[in-house]
Amino acid sequence: MTMPAPDFGPTTTDEPLLSLRGVTKSFGAVEVLREVNLDVRLGKVTALVGDNGAGKSTLIKGVAGIHTFDGGDYRYEGESVHITSPKQANALGIEVVYQDLALCDNLDIVENMFLGREITSAGLLDDATMEKRANETLAGLSVRTVKSVRQKVASLSGGQRQTVAIARSVLWNSKLVILDEPTAALGVAQTEQVLKLVRRLADNGLAVILISHNMNDVLQVADDIAVLYLGRMATQVDAKKVTHAQVVELITTGRLSTDPPPAAVAVAEEESTNSAVTNDQEDQS
Amino acid sequence: MSTMMDKELENAGEVPDNRVTSALSEYFAKVRGGDVGALPAVLGLVVLALVFTALRSETFPTAFNFGNLLNQGAGVIVIAMGLVFVLLLGEIDLSAGYTAGTAGAVLGVAVTTHGWPWWAGVVVCLATGAFIGLIIGLLVARMGIPSFVVTLALFLALQGVLLQVVGEGGQIALTDPTILAVMNKNMPVWLGWTLYVVVIVVYGGLTFRRMVTRRANGLHAERTTVWAFKFASLVILLGIVVYLLSIERSVNPAVTSITGVPVVVPLLLVLLVGTTLLLNRTSFGRHIYAVGGNAEAARRSGINVANIRLACFVICSTMAAVAGIVIGSRDNGITPNTGGGQTLLYAVGAAVIGGTSLFGGKGRTLDAIIGGLVVAIIANGMALLNQPAGVVYFVTGLVLLVAASVDALSRRRTASTGR
Incomplete structure (x- = not known):
């Protein structure tokens, strides 16, 4: 874990990799994103949290080029860019790991990792090179949970699948990896593995955006927490500076009442944990 | 949860050893898992070979009958090899049989009626097939009509x-010697053995080199004993086949002598090598499997799913x-029934019996040949x-049902064991 920044606020060590300023997006009359600001830095895990309908997905799809933002400034590596397609985002080094992972069960790990971007020599697949690079990538992420990169994805556990999907996203010299609810369907042990992997991505120097409904995951692994509330960015704070209860309060009300007295914290925390659980259940359905 | 972690730790610590027994047990585990x-x-x-040998020991296991068997199966096998491409996508082509008949009729009209050279006839014949495939592909991939309906309509049309084209009760005779040679002529015995040696050496050399270089690069490679076993089986099996086809198999050798590997065998070999190369060693082939396995994942990986579908229907037709051409050559002509009757059912049966899944994503053209031989x-x-x-x-219908059941059961087993 990195050292917490001195002030209450996002860690401001260097120029952010991705910087959104005043981004807006509407679908017809519905204003989904209103003047959203977001900073994502290399080597940091930025958690993006918010209740259902807060605009997390829309924001991510805009960053990944699936939608185009209506207005605002999209700055990447210090330059203003206009991204209109997923391919363009990929070319910039932005990769998204979707919740359903998009893996082919009938193909093996190497085949899945290189799907659509196979390495060929003289028109034929260069399986040896692909297998080597897949092994290197997995080793670079310290993944030891997969026995062979030649086993079919159908034979993998949920955590292993998530690992493969994440490994695929870092294969292409990507700089920003966006993970959509990577632990939603996993058990305790596998969640732990995946969170370690997420941390390792950032420690390897990548910028990571983590979307999650699980506050424990977020507080465990994130450096920054960006809270969306009804299409606005409620705040982006240093994860070290907030408590579980405060994050939940930000998610549910969009603002923070004055710091509660120490005695009240425990109670509030307990209550909000309960409400967070309720939220989680609603999200699952 | 802890068991899951334990298992993964166990897997991590497992070192692949070089014993045959572990290769065998791995294979059995694979089969048990539904693969x-x-x-x-x-x-x-x-x-089947044993049963028929026991029941008809004087006619079934003869060289003459063996030669016949290949000729009888060739047309169905070629259709089945094409069907593998659409079955891999989880689609079906019910019109493939009559596509064969129609394309054959075009060949007949070109060569017999208009006197074109055989190669020009073959070109228009293949173009007819490709055109039919293009229409099916456009309707399925672009319009989004289920392939079952499109090809059922084309089956009738x-x-x-x-x-x-042929006329009711009529026939277009095929008299061109080159076309007729496909199913009626045999290669000289020496050429058959030369082909045998070439196939063995090329296959053995390529697979051995692949195994050695992969091992040198520290990649997952086949065990030497397994490779040797596969290679030896192929040498023996093909050797028996070529030997049986090389001995005199005429019923009355004094009148006509029939020896040598039928001309259709190298044709099948070329199709097998070509399609296998396409499916296993090119990006295009990989994308076919991906679309058959998870079309949405393929689309998100930047694969043009509609184009892959289109291409597979064109290849199939x-x-x-x-x-x-093969069926026309065997029958010496095209009738309104060429490619009709049970041809298509046999071809689908051949592909499925060979192990191609009707659910898509699994299958090889080699399976179509093995299944075609069963049929x-x-x-x-x-x-x-x-x-x-x-x-x-x-009986053939029952066998097809059994094969489809094996497919469905193995799929369920795969789902439950996670293999």
């Missing part, structure tokens, strides 16, 4: 086209056109048993 591959078809082939043996053996056509149809 049966061509195993049922190979077993079926052996059992092409039957009509064939009837119009073009292969059917090749089958049209051919049933038809051939039942005929030798003097069974009426009705019984042959019935």
